[in-house]
Amino acid sequence: MVDSWHAADFRPPAGLANRHVQTLLPRVLPLPVARTRQEILELPDGDFVELAWSQPEPSSADAPILVLFHGLEGSIESPYARELLNVAAGLGWRAVLMHFRGCGEHPNRLPRAYHSGDTADACWLIGQLSHRYPEAMKVAAGVSLGGNMLAKLVAERGGQDLDLAGAIVISAPLDLAACADTLSQGFARVYERHLLGSLKRKMAPRLARDELPLAIGPEGLAALDSLRAYDDAVTAPLHGFDGAEDYYRRASAGPLLAEVALPTLVLHADDDPFMPPALFERFPTPSAAVRVELARRGGHVGFVEWRGGRPSSWLARRVACQLEAWAAPDGLVRWPGGQTISRSDS
Template sequence: MPIVSSSYNPPFLFKNGHFSTIYAGIWRKIADFEQKRERIDLPDGDFLDLDWSFSNSPYRKVAILIHGLEGNAQRAYIAGSAKQLNQNRFDVCAINLRTCSGEQNRLFRSYHSGATEDLDAVIQHILSSKNYSEIFLKGFSLGGNLTLKYLGEDRIIPKEIKAAMAVSVPCSLYSSCQELLKSKNTPYAIRFKKNLVGKLKEKQKFFPEKITDTDIKNVITLKDFDDVYTSRAHGFKDALDYYEKCSCLQFLPNIKTPALILNAANDSFLGPECFPHEEAKTNSQLYLEVSKYGGHVGYYGSKNITYNEKRVIKFFNEVQ
């Protein structure tokens, strides 16, 4: 235990994983929602932009949201989750990872699936400058991997952190990479690659000695991007070394904070190693819910409230 049975059963169209993924990523909109930006400086001289939204409750609890690859705090899956959390007595701090807030970051490095030092910096900022007695974490895709890795690493977790939820998590980055390289995911891979190469070209303007035109031409697949840039910029030997060291799968047995993983069986981004059944069975604090449907960060729900947005409220309230 604890393997959690899933009750998610969407309308017919949304039982198709690709339709669910595309609808949530492109067509879904969140109305009547406002955020207030705060910039914090990081220990290495870089910065992060945090987008805050607030409840009308006197309760001093905050949820930190972490987006996925090439996402930001304005994406519907972040804004929708923040809005529901606000309506259920949680303030929300939505992180824009480095380069994702609309402004180039200062350093050659950027963000990646294992950069838990940035999440820790946000947590320490909140603990030192805000008045919250309870902190909750919710990460999506890359942000979910980052969240779980943070909780399972060899560190003292602040007592204020009460629970976490991770949605559509590539628990094995290599397994997920293999899936993304398959033809079924070509449209997604093309979209990700376009955005990443665009950022690489912008980065080249500031660091021409570190990124050559040949490097950029060599980026044919997402793995190539991790070989050419992610690994070099963040101290890994190559893409495979990055995947091995940053996959949260190896850290799951060490998690001592209640954490729920919600992954869909029809998520085309996730390979077999991304469903950690054995780890959940042997860790009483790790909950795994594998829904039959949902796609990748999809989970369509009525009244524009997704299943994962309802599920996180239930889980956070259960573990308090």
């Protein structure tokens, strides 16, 4: 095991260790109330994304900021979104979720959608936050698809070129082709059908109105039976890729981990049903700025532990600990176990 890999301290409760149980539990447990302020952020190409700001917001303009990127077909209603925004706000942070195009309350304007390697909107948002809050420390977190996007962004633009002190990548499909294949097998087909159904419901009306430059029509869309088929017929041609394989190759962030210069925490469960096992053995050794914490159990964005006499989110607790460590005023980036690096060296 390379130095960048560490064992996560997550321990599932007795009887709740199964990866599918862990994946589905957050959807049935009580969640914090989502008190948010909505904002439309205009984009340079004439489209927009919808932001959800956790309320109440800090009064100080230099309060640290957490910006969160959700997963495929996620939103402010996703359990992890509520948990992570709530925990950041509880620490006194300004917390905001960016909905990918078309994932908020309104369909986006342009004949396009979003995808796992689509970093431009996130980069624009971070730049806008830099102008609004120049003195605030900023940390970004990405979950699942949003995690792959964020890892790709910090590999391409991190270090001195991005106004972030750190990044947190959670349950990310860093090898998109392998993850698409995994989702088409066994019980994971349940998750694939759920995601595919959501994508189709959103895309079908746009195809019926002839809004999109695609060869496929509503009937062809309805016949697609896998995420790979959807990416080949919709995602890839809509965003300039030469089919699903080209999209997966160019958008997967795993091969770029060796190039990351920004302090980046990667949280992953080896039993994630969306991913092949031993995912990180497929990639080059991550850079010294990357810390990968692997849990044997945890499912996909699950990580439900037993704490205080009830099921609780280890993920929210781990993120909170990292945010507190990174907010220390001495300019050091802290990892568990006492390791520190200077932000100026990252």
